[in-house]
Amino acid sequence: MTVLVFAYGNLSRGDDALGPMLLQRMQQHPKQQLGGHPIKYLTDYQVQIEHVMDMQGCQRVLLIDASLQGTEPFSFSPILPRQDTHYTTHGMTPATLLNTYTTMFDTLPPQTAMLAIRGYAFELGEQLSEQAVMNLKASFLWVKLLMEDEDFFRWDQIEKIERPI
Amino acid sequence: MTKITIDPISRVEGHGKITLHQDENQRITQARLHISEFRGFEKFIQGRPYWEVPVMVQRLCGICPVSHHLAAAKAMDRLVGVSQLTPTAEKMRKLMHFGQVLQSHALHFFHLSSPDLLFGYDDEVRHRNIIGVIEDHPELAKQGVLLRKYGQEVVRMTAGKRIHGTGAVPGGINKHLSITERDELLKDIDQIISWSQNAVELFKTIFLRNREYHEQFALISSNMFSLVQADGALELYDGGLRARSADNALIFDQQNPEKYLDLIHEHVESWSFMKFPFIRSLGVDKGWYRVGPLARVNNCDSIDTPLAEQQRVEFKALSADGIVQYTLAYHWARLIEVLHCAESIKQLLHDPDLQGEDLLVKGDMQAVGIGVIEAPRGTLFHHYEINEDGLIKKANLIVSTTNNNQAMNESIRQVADVYLDGRELTEPLLNQLEVTVRAYDPCLSCATHALGKMPLQVDLIDHQGHTTQSLSKA
Numbered sequence: 001m002t003v004l005v006f007a008y009g010n011l012s013r014g015d016d017a018l019g020p021m022l023l024q025r026m027q028q029h030p031k032q033q034l035g036g037h038p039i040k041y042l043t044d045y046q047v048q049i050e051h052v053m054d055m056q057g058c059q060r061v062l063l064i065d066a067s068l069q070g071t072e073p074f075s076f077s078p079i080l081p082r083q084d085t086h087y088t089t090h091g092m093t094p095a096t097l098l099n100t101y102t103t104m105f106d107t108l109p110p111q112t113a114m115l116a117i118r119g120y121a122f123e124l125g126e127q128l129s130e131q132a133v134m135n136l137k138a139s140f141l142w143v144k145l146l147m148e149d150e151d152f153f154r155w156d157q158i159e160k161i162e163r164p165i
Numbered sequence: 166m167t168k169i170t171i172d173p174i175s176r177v178e179g180h181g182k183i184t185l186h187q188d189e190n191q192r193i194t195q196a197r198l199h200i201s202e203f204r205g206f207e208k209f210i211q212g213r214p215y216w217e218v219p220v221m222v223q224r225l226c227g228i229c230p231v232s233h234h235l236a237a238a239k240a241m242d243r244l245v246g247v248s249q250l251t252p253t254a255e256k257m258r259k260l261m262h263f264g265q266v267l268q269s270h271a272l273h274f275f276h277l278s279s280p281d282l283l284f285g286y287d288d289e290v291r292h293r294n295i296i297g298v299i300e301d302h303p304e305l306a307k308q309g310v311l312l313r314k315y316g317q318e319v320v321r322m323t324a325g326k327r328i329h330g331t332g333a334v335p336g337g338i339n340k341h342l343s344i345t346e347r348d349e350l351l352k353d354i355d356q357i358i359s360w361s362q363n364a365v366e367l368f369k370t371i372f373l374r375n376r377e378y379h380e381q382f383a384l385i386s387s388n389m390f391s392l393v394q395a396d397g398a399l400e401l402y403d404g405g406l407r408a409r410s411a412d413n414a415l416i417f418d419q420q421n422p423e424k425y426l427d428l429i430h431e432h433v434e435s436w437s438f439m440k441f442p443f444i445r446s447l448g449v450d451k452g453w454y455r456v457g458p459l460a461r462v463n464n465c466d467s468i469d470t471p472l473a474e475q476q477r478v479e480f481k482a483l484s485a486d487g488i489v490q491y492t493l494a495y496h497w498a499r500l501i502e503v504l505h506c507a508e509s510i511k512q513l514l515h516d517p518d519l520q521g522e523d524l525l526v527k528g529d530m531q532a533v534g535i536g537v538i539e540a541p542r543g544t545l546f547h548h549y550e551i552n553e554d555g556l557i558k559k560a561n562l563i564v565s566t567t568n569n570n571q572a573m574n575e576s577i578r579q580v581a582d583v584y585l586d587g588r589e590l591t592e593p594l595l596n597q598l599e600v601t602v603r604a605y606d607p608c609l610s611c612a613t614h615a616l617g618k619m620p621l622q623v624d625l626i627d628h629q630g631h632t633t634q635s636l637s638k639a
Contacts, residue, residue, distance in 0.1 A: 010224055010227055012221075012224035043328070044328055045227025045328065048272065048313070049310050049313060050268075050314045050317060053314055092276075100306065100310070103307070104307050104310055125205060125208055
């Protein structure tokens, strides 16, 4: 079974590119696995309902996004299904995505974690901010450890702590 | 004056916010929906080669990138001196657009407005009735996902990619639809049409069950603005501009979209970054209008697919004077368009032109290119000027949400008048305002999608500037 790595954000909106840029770095790493399972990559602008189809049949899911208010340089935390009401069609929360999965397939979704990389500036046409570049490097160092692990021990240890690192 | 400020859930700065202004007698005097203007695109586009624009503009907005892609491609057609595409190119673009509108509308109804129908009202009896309707259709959420997925497959096969597609290029298209792709899409299309038809019927049931309430909710009277075909039929990709007054008289018809600046003008208010377009001949006060599904289905004389046309006739019969002004009827019109898109996709898939090899037309370079399209939320204008090196020197975009700006304010004010005036703020009352805005589904500054959300917050501030009540919707 594969592990889905789903990074979302807009490459042309400053630090919103953090997720897709980390995914690009992961794709260049020689060891293409997470917890000993092959990786399936996915990028999009935002989380939407159809992504439950991409999660189907996966061992685990790693979501990667930029975080406007999160911990520096990044946080890693479990996501559980929860239904939110939306204000517009402009994306949905990861928790609601998992809830949609449950509704759709009448079963619990794959174990899912969120890697949230701290970003600062999200203007159209801007490059990554200096601090975001540093946070990207830090997050990649962390993800490389996950990719080199032969099991989910490190992933699970963090999830047991249930707090941002 | 008392001011109630509502900060809706949003992920980044530039989100929408509602301020309700009350006088000392607690009467609503004004409602303002604050949405940051669609900004920064000029800088983003300027200096770029024109041929890059249809791809670049998809990064303006992650919500409807295909609409920007196609509007820009239409503008680029004019820049390269092309006014008529090959049949293959024209039909491939239309197929892409039908896929885009289908998936966008499906998301809106099945996963956005359906919860509104469940939770958006504070009348317990009505609430229970609606829940009962939804409980009879537990498969709704699943159908929504699959409808959206289908629309995205249409986009992928016509644009070449799921996101950042490159299908439409200046003067045409860069691929046709293979037989394999066609057959893949044909496999499910009858199911898609069936689900679309069921969705219209379901909404009709919900709407008519509490007809008076739904008709009166956020009711305003506005002009309607959209593209139509040469014979007046519903049109999403191309056509002439038509505007209809609130009393159902044509203001103008079959106007060349490239002359849009002769028809509309943009007014500025000091409190908003977003402009307020209006029909020039009617002036600022009377010239504001609505765009999007409600305007399109009202504006057209017919729909050229049979099942959607049946639904349109029934929809139009809602109003004795032939123009449906009910704001919640946006959802109904949206679902009629879903059905139309599904039927149109089926028709196109049986058209052998999609497998044609003649993809591009060339012409003589021009300095100005304007492309207008009916995006899911309404009319979208792209206007570019290039220099002698083919680099963009000027760009002007008017997005659907800007076109609906004044109408949204008017609808919010109407709801506030009825439900908030003089009453204590409660969460169900806030929901009423959200339901109103959601009917239009505004684009919130084509927002980025960083984590972090701001809870819905309401501040009640008295005429002396003191906060007397605060509500937070966590």
